Amino acid sequence: MEITMYMYLIPSLIMFCCGVYGFITRKNMIAILISLELMLNAVDINFVVFNRFLFPGQMEGMIFTLFAIAIAAAETALAIAIIINIFRVVKNLDIRDITKMKF
């Protein structure tokens, strides 16, 4: 069986939608971060697949993916640091408790 582009794109789309869904519904801040990672990884898959199947002569998508991975890592590190700081104050990770400021 030949493997086509869509066989990669559909899982990536599902991953992206799961990420969006998780970002909106999860209560735990770490789980929200994982959802964000899912979204970013779906983007990476998209870039690699488009590069591999549509424009096999060049490397632009692959290079973009490398940078995107590094950026995602930086984002996670920063988010974890801030979450630890919040945890020291409120003693849990529930996003519903982070409501001191609203409207």
Next chain:
Amino acid sequence: MDYSQFLMMRQELGLLVVFLLVFLYDLFMPKKAQTHLPVFTTVLFAVFTLLGLNLFWAEGTAFGGMYESTMSTEAIKRILNIGALIVLIQSIKWANSEFVAVRRGEFYSLLLITLLGMYLMISARHFLLFVIGLETASLPLAALAAFNKNHYESHEAAIKYLLTAVFSSAIFMMGLSFVYALGGSLYFADLSTAIIGSESALLIVALAFVISGVGFKLSLVPFHLWTADVYQGAPTSVTSYLSVISKGAAAFAFMIILAQVFGSVYSQVWEWMLYALIILTITVGNLFAIRQKNLKRFLAFSSISQAGYIMLGVVANSTLGLASVMYYVLIYIFSNLAAFGVIQAVENNTGKVSMDEYNGLYKTNPKLSAAMMIAMFSLAGIPPFAGFFSKFFIFSATLQTESVALYVLVLIALINTIISLYYYLLVVKAMFINPNDNPIATFKSAISERIALVICVVGIMLLGVASCVYTFLTNVSTF
């Protein structure tokens, strides 16, 4: 490799030198000299800004066209420099305060690095460089928002900012992957030729994703929910930086992207998206601003509606629109920083930020009240002050092409200007008219805060009247 192309990046290199000097000063100077770090940074940056005003202008491309420096990008970088300089002057006292003093080196390093990110964002002609610039500009800002370590609100602001920022940049990059699939390249120039005349659904989805990603940075309305919380929780210096510099850079970069990459599909695809966004942004920002009691939140919603006005220049999609966007950003920097300067002075001395507590401020601190009044008048767009002229130019740039939709758009914006007058005057009324038995006591603000306020007020008074500024910006504005 031809190293002379680095000479195109003179602004970036200059800023990098400033950053390195500040970093080394923070690292190696003895403890005694550390107290002078804020002044050292400010003076260094002032020298850099003032030298840049007529030196170091460069035109050309670097790195195979990934980076381009034109007269307009050079001009907007200098405008941002002026704003950042005022923010630095304002923050001197705060940076020397008890809890911040230990970590002030980090404050300055992070601030300068975000500015470098914005430079890259403005000059990028390739989406990879743009994304790197965008993230360099937004990630350190989350760390800066969390800078008040002993205030819980500060952390809350930071996590809200960071999570929404990452979410929106993920959506933005998803849009980019679709754009890449369409065009097979990430260079702006290649992409724009690849999508001429295309009306595919993929392009529309990609553009919607890209607009929402940048719209987050600009806090346009469906993506604005982080703004008020972050502005309230973050330290005031960071808030003022976030509200003017980051917004100005994003608006300019947005305009460059829309014009250079998607310019050929203007009327088919993104014109109407922007109409809807602008009307929503201006109206919702205004209506929510009316009910705010905290002045920082109040300015957050006011800055949302101001972003809507900036977008009017983007929708014009012409060089005149570009010039009026730059001019608007310049005036907005001075007006908003004047307002934040007053808030910061009052907050540093008394710790009060709510509008009720400003009642009767005129009796005790007449000069601060006058500065605040001028800032509010300029933000609202009352004639003798610069805010009127920036609004005027942005409306006239939008109305250059005759179409009914644009007339309706500008009419709605005008009506909203009148609504905004109401809440801007609420602040003035609180300070001048509302009675108060124990108003904020008379205090003497620090010399740095006074200098910053004087610069802002003079800027508001002169920039509207001195027509050479606008003439200069129209002369340099090219895509």
